[in-house]
Amino acid sequence: MKSFKILTFGCQMNEHDSEKLAGILKAEGYRESERLEDAGLVLLNTCSIREKAEQKFYSALGKLRELKEQNPSMKIAVSGCIAQQEGNSVLKRAPYVDVLFGNQNIGRLPSLLEDSGQPASTEFPEGYEHAVISASRENAVTSFVNIMYGCDNFCTYCVVPFVRGRERSRRPGDIVREIEELVKSGCREVTLLGQNVNSYGPVDRHQGAGHDDAGRPVSGASEDICNFPELLKEINTIGGLCRIRFVTSHPKDLSDSLIDAMANLPKVCNAIHLPLQSASDSVLGCMNRKYTFADYMEKLNRLKASVPDLAVSTDIIAGFPGETEDDFRATLEAIEDIRYDGIFAFKYSRRPMTAALKLPGHLPEKVKDERLYKVLEVQDKIMQEKIGARVGLVEEVLVEGPDKLSRGAIHCARRLAGKTRQGKIVNFEGPPELVGQLVQIKITEGKKHSLIGVLI
Numbered sequence: 001m002k003s004f005k006i007l008t009f010g011c012q013m014n015e016h017d018s019e020k021l022a023g024i025l026k027a028e029g030y031r032e033s034e035r036l037e038d039a040g041l042v043l044l045n046t047c048s049i050r051e052k053a054e055q056k057f058y059s060a061l062g063k064l065r066e067l068k069e070q071n072p073s074m075k076i077a078v079s080g081c082i083a084q085q086e087g088n089s090v091l092k093r094a095p096y097v098d099v100l101f102g103n104q105n106i107g108r109l110p111s112l113l114e115d116s117g118q119p120a121s122t123e124f125p126e127g128y129e130h131a132v133i134s135a136s137r138e139n140a141v142t143s144f145v146n147i148m149y150g151c152d153n154f155c156t157y158c159v160v161p162f163v164r165g166r167e168r169s170r171r172p173g174d175i176v177r178e179i180e181e182l183v184k185s186g187c188r189e190v191t192l193l194g195q196n197v198n199s200y201g202p203v204d205r206h207q208g209a210g211h212d213d214a215g216r217p218v219s220g221a222s223e224d225i226c227n228f229p230e231l232l233k234e235i236n237t238i239g240g241l242c243r244i245r246f247v248t249s250h251p252k253d254l255s256d257s258l259i260d261a262m263a264n265l266p267k268v269c270n271a272i273h274l275p276l277q278s279a280s281d282s283v284l285g286c287m288n289r290k291y292t293f294a295d296y297m298e299k300l301n302r303l304k305a306s307v308p309d310l311a312v313s314t315d316i317i318a319g320f321p322g323e324t325e326d327d328f329r330a331t332l333e334a335i336e337d338i339r340y341d342g343i344f345a346f347k348y349s350r351r352p353m354t355a356a357l358k359l360p361g362h363l364p365e366k367v368k369d370e371r372l373y374k375v376l377e378v379q380d381k382i383m384q385e386k387i388g389a390r391v392g393l394v395e396e397v398l399v400e401g402p403d404k405l406s407r408g409a410i411h412c413a414r415r416l417a418g419k420t421r422q423g424k425i426v427n428f429e430g431p432p433e434l435v436g437q438l439v440q441i442k443i444t445e446g447k448k449h450s451l452i453g454v455l456i
């Protein structure tokens with residue numbers, strides 16, 4: 001039997017793309033292999049958001065070359081953002097790669113495998129955002145669902161608009177139908193994915209909104225949905241679904257109606273990822289973020305006032321070109337004031353095609369490292385305090401499955417894991433029948449990145 005192994009690098013968007021790739025391969029009769037060495041096809045789904053991710057990919061590719069030398073029948077495929085960005089130059093550098101294709105060509109995987117050895121497939125086919133691809137999801141209880149692809153924002157450090165293309169929203173009817181199907185197979189929570197979900201809005205409403213791909217009307221999908229809060233309202237009505245999350249929200253497009261939706265729709269969780277990147281207006285300007293720190297704070301304060309017990313996470317870039325000591329201090333102070341529940345912090349990384357490459361004032365690696373270290377140090381302390389503050393509370397937890405330690409270990413099969421509405425991981429003891437249910441858990445202990453509790 002044909003077998004495959006997928007190695008995924010990068011963000012949730014890539015994780016979900018890998019689920020789609022696995023779904024396609026399983027439909028073609030492949031089975032998923034536990035070990036890389038046993039796989040007839042190894043697929044690297046790559047990320048190019050930072051230089052480090054790219055280095056990781058090339059190092060993995062080097063190891064695969066050795067495996068392929070021992071097993072020449074093994075096929076190697078490369079997909080994702082590096083495939084899109086580098087195209088045929090990956091094939092030149094690594095001629096042992098059999099198939100290479102960009103994110104928008106995922107649906108062509110079977111034919112590409114049949115016809116391996118061809119040049120890179122990096123074109124943007126018309127209507128690719130409407131293709132319905134059945135994903136093979138690892139967890140039945142929580143699922144990622146794309147609502148849009150690409151980005152129009154062109155932040156000066158970011159390669160996404162170049163590798164994932166311009167913004168394209170899926171039809172609301174297709175999204176609702178996908179979630180209804182997921183709920184039928186046990187899904188209780190969806191995370192809606194888009195580079196900037198706040199700007200969701202089908203551009204071809206009159207051709208397809210509220211209809212499936214064959215043009216048939218789709219039950220439960222309103223013809224009138226034209227923005228993200230309206231989409232949330234529609235998804236909120238899906239019976240059997242308990243929770244809705246979404247990522248990522250661009251602060252410039254965070255509207256009053258989204259704040260209202262978060263405050264009033266019972267299934268929308270009290271958690272938001274709102275990337276700040278920097279608290280210095282001059283750095284934000286150079287990043288082309290299109291908001292000031294004051295704009296950001298004004299929206300965040302409105303959100304916090306409207307959504308009780310809101311968890312907020314963010315992205316921070318340390319050492320952007322031209323960032324002065326004062327700029328950096330402003331960012332550290334903002335982190336201390338806002339007290340985020342989580343931060344994805346990275347040092348600035350040069351990315352091909354991006355405008356920031358040409359900005360003056362690129363900083364030495366040592367300075368970027370030191371600044372990143374300070375951000376992480378400050379945030380670690382805040383995280384511990386925030387986690388500790390949950391001890392003693394009773395939290396609603398959606399049970400997702402066995403906890404990490406129990407997976408595959410019979411002796412501790414009663415250890416379960418789930419998430420609070422804020423998105424914090426909770427581990428507790430309970431029977432496996434609870435998987436997929438909402439339970440009340442009294443939090444008894446805070447760990448570094450998770451909580452421990454007892455079932456009430």
Ligand code: SF4
Pocket residue numbers: 151152153154155158159160161195196250
């Ligand atoms: S909003 Fe900016 S950072 Fe986010 S994907 Fe688009 S260009 Fe990149």
